[in-house]
Amino acid sequence: MLVDPRFLSLADRFFSMYRRPQNGGGALAAYVHGEKVIDIWAGYADRDRRWDRDTVALSFSTGKGVASTIVHRLAERGIVDYDAPVATYWPEFAAAGKESITIRDVLTHRTGLHKVRGLVPGRLGLLDYDTVIEALAASVPDRRRHRGPGYHAVTFGWLVAETMSRATGKPFTEIVREEIAEPLGVDEFWYQVPADQKPRIAKLFPNINPGVDWRLTSSLMSRMGPLRGLAEAAMPDGFDELIRNPLVHDAVMPGWNGVFSARSLARMYAAIANDGVIDGTRFLQPETLEQMGEVQTCDRDYVLGIKLAWRLGYHPPILASRAQPTRGLGHYGVGGSGAYADPETGLALAFVTNRLGNAVTAFGDLRLARLGAEAQAIMRS
Numbered sequence: 001m002l003v004d005p006r007f008l009s010l011a012d013r014f015f016s017m018y019r020r021p022q023n024g025g026g027a028l029a030a031y032v033h034g035e036k037v038i039d040i041w042a043g044y045a046d047r048d049r050r051w052d053r054d055t056v057a058l059s060f061s062t063g064k065g066v067a068s069t070i071v072h073r074l075a076e077r078g079i080v081d082y083d084a085p086v087a088t089y090w091p092e093f094a095a096a097g098k099e100s101i102t103i104r105d106v107l108t109h110r111t112g113l114h115k116v117r118g119l120v121p122g123r124l125g126l127l128d129y130d131t132v133i134e135a136l137a138a139s140v141p142d143r144r145r146h147r148g149p150g151y152h153a154v155t156f157g158w159l160v161a162e163t164m165s166r167a168t169g170k171p172f173t174e175i176v177r178e179e180i181a182e183p184l185g186v187d188e189f190w191y192q193v194p195a196d197q198k199p200r201i202a203k204l205f206p207n208i209n210p211g212v213d214w215r216l217t218s219s220l221m222s223r224m225g226p227l228r229g230l231a232e233a234a235m236p237d238g239f240d241e242l243i244r245n246p247l248v249h250d251a252v253m254p255g256w257n258g259v260f261s262a263r264s265l266a267r268m269y270a271a272i273a274n275d276g277v278i279d280g281t282r283f284l285q286p287e288t289l290e291q292m293g294e295v296q297t298c299d300r301d302y303v304l305g306i307k308l309a310w311r312l313g314y315h316p317p318i319l320a321s322r323a324q325p326t327r328g329l330g331h332y333g334v335g336g337s338g339a340y341a342d343p344e345t346g347l348a349l350a351f352v353t354n355r356l357g358n359a360v361t362a363f364g365d366l367r368l369a370r371l372g373a374e375a376q377a378i379m380r381s
Contacts (some may be wrong), residue, residue, distance in 0.1 A: 018043030024355030025051030031270030060333030063258025068313020112141030123238035148299030157255025265350035
């Protein structure tokens with residue numbers, strides 16, 4: 001493990017979260033100005049298996065940040081254009097009045113295609129990439145998209161993946177390898193996990209249920225005005241069971257099934273926090289970074305019910321502190337995992353875990369927010 005002496009208090013806070021087997025396990029990694037300062041892990045990957053250096057974890061929406069970074073890598077080389085209609089690359093997408101929806105709209109959750117509940121038939125229907133893509137292309141967009149963003153909790157990844165695949169003529173998993181894993185020199189950026197790497201995945205527990213039966217809750221929420229959008233976007237039937245199905249790791253669902261190490265995520269965000277450079281190699285151009293971090297909308301999100309100040313594919317870091325990073329960007333995932341970059345301080349922080357949020361915090365918890373606050377206090381001291 002690695003702990004820079006300046007970050008001992010951050011390491012202590014992390015280790016304190018994993019004192020008992022029922023706490024599960026996790027990993028934390030951080031860089032400052034391109035130099036690794038934290039690389040630690042603790043706890044249990046399974047009942048009878050300790051978390052070790054090679055453990056990786058399903059990290060849910062954390063993968064949206066990785067998928068978005070791919071778009072920026074391709075955009076700076078002119079392969080895609082933020083303001084080009086998605087249908088320029090994916091002609092079928094123009095159906096049902098979607099011909100003017102742009103890549104920028106996709107990255108800022110303004111396509112009106114947030115609905116995953118009922119999108120495809122069957123409890124395992126979301127595993128069929130082609131069926132999902134056809135359904136999204138044929139879908140009628142929600143009219144609320146003209147008033148502001150609506151968080152595409154699950155569908156975001158498919159929209160990015162198919163658009164980038166059409167633009168490059170390559171499978172999305174190949175694009176991930178060429179644009180992210182190989183330039184960064186780290187393998188653990190997986191939406192389809194190689195068979196020989198699957199034993200490294202930590203087992204998720206205890207559940208993703210919001211305190212009561214998933215199907216009953218999602219059904220009730222889908223009929224309640226203020227909560228309907230969240231049920232539509234994030235609570236398809238059987239999703240609580242699907243996340244534990246081993247077949248998830250054979251599918252391409254970049255909105256939620258990314259499997260990463262904290263080390264890999266921290267390295268990607270380290271390049272973003274360090275003016276686009278990691279280990280002397282340029283990963284992104286300064287002008288690209290400027291566009292990535294620019295706030296695109298401050299309107300109220302009609303799914304989440306809050307104003308989140310979406311960037312191009314990222315949200316601002318959320319810290320358990322009065323002071324929040326003004327230029328930070330990243331993406332957190334349901335259950336606790338997440339990663340972000342703060343260009344102002346040069347800090348990149350990544351956290352993955354297999355212990356999902358409890359009944360109160362099923363849609364995110366405060367662990368990363370507290371770790372981020374501790375890291376921020378160190379950086380500003």
